[in-house]
Amino acid sequence: MIDLPQGLIRLGAQAGSKADAIAQVAALLVQNGNVAPGYVDGMLAREGQANTYLGSGIAIPHGTPETRDLIRQTGIAVLQVPGGVRWGVGGERVRLVVGIAAASDEHLDILRRLTRVLADDALVEKLSTTTDPADVQEALTGERPAAATTPTSGSDLPYTAQVMLPNPLGMHARPATGLATLVRSRGGRVRLSRESGESADATRLMEVLSLGLTRGTPLTVSADSPELLAAVTDAIRSGLGDDLSAAPASTAPVRREPDWVPDGAGATVDGVAAADGLVVGVTRQHAPRPLDVRDEPGDPAQEAARLDNALAAANAELDTVISDVGAKFGSHKAAIFRAHQELLTDEGTVQDTVARILDGHGVAWAYRAATDDRIAQLQKLDDPTLAARAVDLSDVQRRVLRQLLGIREADVQAGGPVILLAPDLTPSDTARLGPDTLLGFVTAQGGPTSHTAIIARGLGLPAVVAAGNGVLDIPDGTPAILDGSAGRLYLNPSEADVQSARERQGVLEREREAARAARFEPGATRDGARVEVAANINRAADALAALEAGAEGVGLMRTEFLFLERDSVPTEDEQEREYRAMAAALEGRPLIIRTLDIGGDKEVPYLGLAHEDNSFLGLRGIRLCFERPDLFLPQLRAVARVAKDYPNVHLMFPMISTLEDFRRARAIFDEVRAELGAPRVPLGVMIEVPSAALIAEQLAPEVDFFSIGTNDLTQYTLAMDRLHPQLARQTDAMHPAVLQLIALTVQAADRHGKWVGVCGGAAGDDVGALLLTGLGVKELSVSTPQIAGVKAALRQRTLGELQALAREALAQPNAEAVRALVRPPQPEGATA
Numbered sequence: 001m002i003d004l005p006q007g008l009i010r011l012g013a014q015a016g017s018k019a020d021a022i023a024q025v026a027a028l029l030v031q032n033g034n035v036a037p038g039y040v041d042g043m044l045a046r047e048g049q050a051n052t053y054l055g056s057g058i059a060i061p062h063g064t065p066e067t068r069d070l071i072r073q074t075g076i077a078v079l080q081v082p083g084g085v086r087w088g089v090g091g092e093r094v095r096l097v098v099g100i101a102a103a104s105d106e107h108l109d110i111l112r113r114l115t116r117v118l119a120d121d122a123l124v125e126k127l128s129t130t131t132d133p134a135d136v137q138e139a140l141t142g143e144r145p146a147a148a149t150t151p152t153s154g155s156d157l158p159y160t161a162q163v164m165l166p167n168p169l170g171m172h173a174r175p176a177t178g179l180a181t182l183v184r185s186r187g188g189r190v191r192l193s194r195e196s197g198e199s200a201d202a203t204r205l206m207e208v209l210s211l212g213l214t215r216g217t218p219l220t221v222s223a224d225s226p227e228l229l230a231a232v233t234d235a236i237r238s239g240l241g242d243d244l245s246a247a248p249a250s251t252a253p254v255r256r257e258p259d260w261v262p263d264g265a266g267a268t269v270d271g272v273a274a275a276d277g278l279v280v281g282v283t284r285q286h287a288p289r290p291l292d293v294r295d296e297p298g299d300p301a302q303e304a305a306r307l308d309n310a311l312a313a314a315n316a317e318l319d320t321v322i323s324d325v326g327a328k329f330g331s332h333k334a335a336i337f338r339a340h341q342e343l344l345t346d347e348g349t350v351q352d353t354v355a356r357i358l359d360g361h362g363v364a365w366a367y368r369a370a371t372d373d374r375i376a377q378l379q380k381l382d383d384p385t386l387a388a389r390a391v392d393l394s395d396v397q398r399r400v401l402r403q404l405l406g407i408r409e410a411d412v413q414a415g416g417p418v419i420l421l422a423p424d425l426t427p428s429d430t431a432r433l434g435p436d437t438l439l440g441f442v443t444a445q446g447g448p449t450s451h452t453a454i455i456a457r458g459l460g461l462p463a464v465v466a467a468g469n470g471v472l473d474i475p476d477g478t479p480a481i482l483d484g485s486a487g488r489l490y491l492n493p494s495e496a497d498v499q500s501a502r503e504r505q506g507v508l509e510r511e512r513e514a515a516r517a518a519r520f521e522p523g524a525t526r527d528g529a530r531v532e533v534a535a536n537i538n539r540a541a542d543a544l545a546a547l548e549a550g551a552e553g554v555g556l557m558r559t560e561f562l563f564l565e566r567d568s569v570p571t572e573d574e575q576e577r578e579y580r581a582m583a584a585a586l587e588g589r590p591l592i593i594r595t596l597d598i599g600g601d602k603e604v605p606y607l608g609l610a611h612e613d614n615s616f617l618g619l620r621g622i623r624l625c626f627e628r629p630d631l632f633l634p635q636l637r638a639v640a641r642v643a644k645d646y647p648n649v650h651l652m653f654p655m656i657s658t659l660e661d662f663r664r665a666r667a668i669f670d671e672v673r674a675e676l677g678a679p680r681v682p683l684g685v686m687i688e689v690p691s692a693a694l695i696a697e698q699l700a701p702e703v704d705f706f707s708i709g710t711n712d713l714t715q716y717t718l719a720m721d722r723l724h725p726q727l728a729r730q731t732d733a734m735h736p737a738v739l740q741l742i743a744l745t746v747q748a749a750d751r752h753g754k755w756v757g758v759c760g761g762a763a764g765d766d767v768g769a770l771l772l773t774g775l776g777v778k779e780l781s782v783s784t785p786q787i788a789g790v791k792a793a794l795r796q797r798t799l800g801e802l803q804a805l806a807r808e809a810l811a812q813p814n815a816e817a818v819r820a821l822v823r824p825p826q827p828e829g830a831t832a
Contacts, residue, residue, distance in 0.1 A: 004141050008032055008077040009133040015085040022061045025079040025099030034075035034101045042067025050360055053087050055301040056124045062100035071101045078136050082129050095128035157222035159229045164218055167242045171213035173339035173389050175240035176205050180342055182235055188228040193220040205342045206349055209389055210377045258486035260504045266492030269467050273487035277462030279439040280501050283478045284418040291401050295365035303363040310403035314344055336427055343396045364404040371397040395426035419482050421471050430456055440482045442489050444469045515792035519550030523791050529799035531773050533791050534781040536759055540581035546784045553590035555781020556759040560597050575638035583646035590648055593639055596631055597621050597654040621655025622665055636669050640678035649681055652707055656685040659698050688712035693741035696748035706745055710760025714738050732815035733762035739810055746776035766793045767822045774806030
């Protein structure tokens with residue numbers, strides 16, 4: 001917000017005419033260095049184009065767009081004329097002249113305050129006659145300074161710090177809302193800046209979202225006090241309420257082969273799976289009532305008052321939604337709509353709307369134009385999760401426009417229980433849905449990371465998104481079966497298909513209940529072949545939740561998170577405390593600690609690493625550790641100190657591509673162990689690059705175990721960046737080329753009596769878990785929520801069946817053909 005120093009306020013003035021008053025207020029701006037002298041001509045020219053009289057004795061003269069280049073710094077000047085000066089042809093008399101030099105939009109907050117001043121006759125009278133400039137400052141800026149101030153730049157914040165965004169889904173609406181709330185509660189100013197120079201006021205949600213901040217983005221945080229800087233950086237490092245151990249959303253989810261398909265469906269609609277579940281019902285189309293927004297200008301003061309009323313009413317609606325959603329689905333889902341409240345009151349959006357009103361447009365048209373611009377900005381973001389927030393802003397836009405137009409939203413639940421078909425659904429639409437009247441939904445547009453999809457999963461409703469516009473042509477009442485897990489809608493199924501689907505529903509429910517009930521049983525195939533199912537976690541605090549979910553140990557502790565979630569290198573003692581707490585929590589179960597794996601998609605600004613054009617092929621993993629013994633040695637010492645007390649500790653080196661890499665790493669650790677008197681620790685290597693798999697025969701005699709990182713092994717084998725928005729869909733670890741390398745690794749390990757684990761994404765995929773076991777993998781390390789399901793999938797097959805499947809998979813032409821091989825076993829009495 002712009003400051004209003006007392007030097008830009010002149011009280012008790014006299015003016016013989018409107019032109020004289022404009023010349024006086026322009027002179028204040030010139031004297032303060034805000035504008036060049038010629039700017040007054042633009043202010044006078046504007047009067048010939050539009051009436052700048054607001055009402056209640058207040059006018060806002062400002063220049064034309066053609067004279068904007070004469071503005072040196074955005075500013076506001078106030079000329080008080082207690083006796084009044086005639087302003088318009090209607091005989092209006094102005095006593096408060098607010099001159100505007102607008103190089104950007106900072107002045108618009110003051111204009112918004114002016115529209116509220118107009119509604120308070122007593123305040124208008126006070127400002128028109130006061131002899132204290134602080135009264136004007138307080139009314140127009142919200143602050144009453146003790147002394148005169150001078151304008152300061154929003155970027156002139158003296159305290160800065162570097163942080164890296166740790167949020168798996170980037171800076172989306174909920175953490176950005178938390179950040180804005182924190183800054184406002186402290187009463188200070190904070191800006192976030194990217195290396196590219198783009199920056200945003202931390203209290204302006206749309207500005208922050210438009211930065212497109214993804215996980216790992218280096219940020220400069222600037223604040224006006226060291227205390228506020230510390231509070232904000234601590235909050236960002238902690239995730240601003242997000243679960244930092246959650247897996248990042250895939251840019252394109254892997255399509256799962258359906259576990260069940262009908263034999264006689266009339267047609268099949270393919271989309272993207274957004275929420276699991278299988279339901280049978282009839283379809284019903286849902287299209288939101290179009291909003292007829294016309295540009296109908298009115299009195300600016302009245303239009304601004306209408307905007308305030310609409311925003312207040314929409315905010316009250318959201319209060320009710322938050323209460324309802326919180327009661328039904330918990331505070332996490334309700335936080336989606338708290339973010340909507342933040343979008344609703346975004347200063348930049350409101351100010352842009354006010355500016356359009358002052359330029360002679362109607363309030364509904366102005367608000368739609370202001371929000372349309374921001375929706376378009378979000379849609380252009382590369383990250384699909386952040387781009388999906390455009391739907392949230394569209395939801396807020398519609399809520400406000402309904403208030404301005406006096407339109408009630410149609411009830412989306414009418415006619416249930418049905419399978420709803422729609423162009424798209426907003427989070428507000430979805431929150432009004434209920435399992436008693438709705439079976440599931442299919443949308444033509446949308447994405448699996450949208451807030452709509454998140455709410456659908458919370459409701460337990462199967463959902464398919466991005467099914468294409470053809471879904472909008474399906475007649476109401478069409479019999480259908482919706483398979484959310486496969487992303488398919490089957491139309492006009494036969495009676496036999498319907499009966500089969502209902503039987504499948506019962507099977508799925510029983511499987512879910514059985515998997516959870518048996519989560520503490522050891523991982524094994526149906527005939528008892530042991531496969532350890534462990535957890536991938538980031539910190540000691542995650543260990544208890546993993547054990548409660550049935551984890552048999554920790555197959556991957558990602559130590560880089562000790563570095564990513566702070567602004568300085570963790571000390572040896574700090575690392576030891578974390579590793580010790582993890583080892584103790586596991587009570588003797590295996591703990592595999594991976595040494596620092598920085599580089600590629602994980603960057604740490606405070607380490608000062610040189611920029612690399614292709615960081616996935618540069619200094620990452622063990623290569624970086626060799627270059628930075630100041631990072632590597634303290635970590636190895638911390639591990640060795642813990643290993644002296646906890647024999648369950650294992651150590652694993654990432655990004656090993658040659659035999660020399662492993663020998664060098666082992667030699668360094670052996671020196672550390674000898675120095676500390678630590679015992680021998682089982683040492684393993686990550687198989688992440690094809691060269692490591694191809695020399696597994698040479699590595700196997702020297703290592704204690706292998707752990708395969710399928711995410712990186714897949715991208716390096718197929719030469720496809722797994723973060724690339726167009727190629728990510730094709731980076732499937734079930735590709736036969738990747739499986740061949742895994743098979744080579746397992747065969748080499750078997751010949752030398754060593755075991756192989758997998759800690760990549762394929763281990764948590766049901767198809768991947770089965771085929772990896774068939775290839776001879778002895779340990780699967782997955783995210784905590786996947787543990788019970790993976791164990792259940794293993795219990796359905798014998799080792800012989802899985803070995804046969806694996807041999808067949810190696811001969812397939814592509815990943816799709818491999819996935820098609822794996823069909824669920826049919827329980828007795830079930831029909832396919």
